[in-house]
Amino acid sequence: GEDVEQSLFLSVREGDSSVINCTYTDSSSTYLYWYKQEPGAGLQLLTYIFSNMDMKQDQRLTVLLNKKDKHLSLRIADTQTGDSAIYFCAESPATYGGATNKLIFGTGTLLAVQP
Amino acid sequence: DAEITQSPRHKITETGRQVTLACHQTWNHNNMFWYRQDLGHGLRLIHYSYGVQDTNKGEVSDGYSVSRSNTEDLPLTLESAASSQTSVYFCASSESRGAKNIQYFGAGTRLSVL
Numbered sequence: 001g002e003d004v005e006q007s008l009f010l011s012v013r014e015g016d017s018s019v020i021n022c023t024y025t026d027s028s029s030t031y032l033y034w035y036k037q038e039p040g041a042g043l044q045l046l047t048y049i050f051s052n053m054d055m056k057q058d059q060r061l062t063v064l065l066n067k068k069d070k071h072l073s074l075r076i077a078d079t080q081t082g083d084s085a086i087y088f089c090a091e092s093p094a095t096y097g098g099a100t101n102k103l104i105f106g107t108g109t110l111l112a113v114q115p
Numbered sequence: 116d117a118e119i120t121q122s123p124r125h126k127i128t129e130t131g132r133q134v135t136l137a138c139h140q141t142w143n144h145n146n147m148f149w150y151r152q153d154l155g156h157g158l159r160l161i162h163y164s165y166g167v168q169d170t171n172k173g174e175v176s177d178g179y180s181v182s183r184s185n186t187e188d189l190p191l192t193l194e195s196a197a198s199s200q201t202s203v204y205f206c207a208s209s210e211s212r213g214a215k216n217i218q219y220f221g222a223g224t225r226l227s228v229l
Binding site: 004006008030031033040041042043044045048088092094101102103105106107108 | 165173207216219222
């Protein structure tokens, strides 16, 4: 099946680190993505990782990928109130002969940052 | 700057009415997608298109249709609106670039079916 699972809610204090977790089921996904949705807005790509990488760092963001366990995580260092949003992980399963161009999204994790 | 726009942003309609939600992108992307967002379900794919005259069903396509007569537009039609179709609808587009599939999203349309 194509199920991407995330916990629904995470609350942190400003300045702490946030870790948002995701499990996916399709090991054929070549790339895995994190999207951010601010209130009343559409989704925006935050970062992505190629499946042959274990880790990717981009300023305050660190993505960890455990391909064996099909586990993806997003760490936000020094979390700010502006990071409050819903975070979605997504995979792009490949079909025989190439990628599907479709994304399968997780349920989303609401990150609440307390001042 | 290239963008993807959805209209209207908010819509209230009655059950049984036909409703069309517009999506227009200026990225010149081949791929376009419609999703609905519901609490506890994340985003679910309704329909998608890989180019002009191409349309495909997603996982929740019943009661919806799309048409692709040009590159820029993929309107979503609810043939006979039902209360279960009350949701937030997002349109997205992407270009075909191998296995990397970055989608760009519109701001969404909030639809209420009464």
